[in-house]
Amino acid sequence: DGGITQSPKYLFRKEGQNVTLSCEQNLNHDAMYWYRQDPGQGLRLIYYSQIVNDFQKGDIAEGYSVSREKKESFPLTVTSAQKNPTAFYLCASSTRDRNTGELFFGEGSRLTVL
Amino acid sequence: QKEVEQNSGPLSVPEGAIASLNCTYSDRGSQSFFWYRQYSGKSPELIMSIYSNGDKEDGRFTAQLNKASQYVSLLIRDSQPSDSATYLCAVNMFRAGTALIFGKGTTLSVSS
Numbered sequence: 369d370g371g372i373t374q375s376p377k378y379l380f381r382k383e384g385q386n387v388t389l390s391c392e393q394n395l396n397h398d399a400m401y402w403y404r405q406d407p408g409q410g411l412r413l414i415y416y417s418q419i420v421n422d423f424q425k426g427d428i429a430e431g432y433s434v435s436r437e438k439k440e441s442f443p444l445t446v447t448s449a450q451k452n453p454t455a456f457y458l459c460a461s462s463t464r465d466r467n468t469g470e471l472f473f474g475e476g477s478r479l480t481v482l
Numbered sequence: 483q484k485e486v487e488q489n490s491g492p493l494s495v496p497e498g499a500i501a502s503l504n505c506t507y508s509d510r511g512s513q514s515f516f517w518y519r520q521y522s523g524k525s526p527e528l529i530m531s532i533y534s535n536g537d538k539e540d541g542r543f544t545a546q547l548n549k550a551s552q553y554v555s556l557l558i559r560d561s562q563p564s565d566s567a568t569y570l571c572a573v574n575m576f577r578a579g580t581a582l583i584f585g586k587g588t589t590l591s592v593s594s
Contacts, residue, residue: 399580408490410570410586411526418579426581458525462580468533469580470516471572473525 370395374459374474381446381453381481389444389477391459398464400442401471404428405456414457417442418464446479454481483508486573488585497594501558505571505585508552514574515547515554516582519567526570530556561592 372393381387393400399418403411413426417436431450436442442461446453457477462469485508495501503517514533518526530545532538532554538545544557554573558565568589572582 401581403584408586410486410488410584411572413578413581413583416579416581424579426578464580468514468531469574470528470531471582473527476525 372459372461372472372474374457374477377475377477379477379479381479383481384448386445386447387479389446389457389459389479391442391444391474392440393442393459393461393472393474394440395461395472396439397461397472398439399462399469400436401460401462402426402432402434402442402444403458403460405458405476411458414444453479455479484585485509485575485583486571486585488569488571488588490586491589492591493588494591494593495561497561497563497592499561499592501561501565501590501592503556503558503569503571503588503590505554505556505573506552507554507571507573507575509573509575509577510549510552511576512549512552512573514582515545516572517543517545517554517556518570518572518584520570520587521567529569558590561590563592563594566590566592 402414417423460471532545568587
């Protein structure tokens with residue numbers, strides 16, 4: 369079945385540690401995205417990539433880093449510079465068609481900083 | 483002005499009623515509009531997309547788009563308790579490439 373796989377589902381981190389969230393898709397989509405969601409809030413864009421080896425900062429990129437070495441994969445690293453990393457992280461993918469491209473989401477990763 | 487604005491609710495309707503959810507957006511050049519439903523603790527799922535002015539119907543759901551007023555809405559007919567969720571409006575904006583910009587969502591509660 370085609371879809372987006374995020375791992376881990378739940379992650380606990382001590383302050384000062386970097387963590388990497390995995391996102392893999394087999395939908396053959398060119399574009400991939402990372403969003404953050406805080407309780408009672410909508411989704412805020414962290415980073416997005418429209419093609420392999422290229423990515424752009426979203427609205428809240430500070431304290432995060434990404435790579436896009438393969439079409440299928442778009443990992444997100446939450447660095448120790450991110451001041452308030454506890455949140456629900458969602459990865460998504462789509463075609464590159466700006467005029468029609470709906471986003472398909474993974475199941476999310478919930479990060480808690482202890 | 484927020485880029486994508488929704489009333490946070492909660493919006494409470496009785497079972498069988500029509501629920502009306504509204505969304506306004508700031509980028510006049512936006513071309514693609516989406517409604518996602520999100521249950522608590524789950525990821526968003528697409529329920530409607532709309533690209534041109536007017537109405538688009540899919541089962542109990544109707545999306546309405548008015549680009550001149552920069553307004554998009556979602557009507558849910560014959561509301562069911564299973565419709566109780568947060569509804570997110572999402573808009574494609576030029577500044578964000580192919581990414582979608584989301585509103586904060588409207589929480590809908592359908593009572594039986």
